[in-house]
Amino acid sequence: MANIKSAKKRILVNETKAARNKAIKSRVKTAVKKVEAAVAQKDAATAKTALQAAIKEISKAGSKGVYHKNTVSRKISRLSKAVNEIA
Known part of the structure; x- marks a missing residue:
């Protein structure tokens, strides 16, 4: 365990x-x-409809810094491609 106050806070x-x-x-x-x-x-x-919800969640995660922007783009692209292939 850390001894320094700032380390404990971190x-x-x-x-x-x-x-x-x-x-x-x-x-x-x-x-x-x-x-x-x-x-x-x-x-x-x-x-x-599930794709629209997923795109919203993925984009939100990207904007909050949880995912890198390229990761966001890749995930959305792959999902969109899968949905378009069955449509």
């Missing part, structure tokens, strides 16, 4: 940020799974 702040990032990443993964499940069942209508 530990607490890092735990808070890690918890926030974990929650955001979990929401993104859930949204992506919903899109992939709809694509697997070849349900175009459900896939499109």
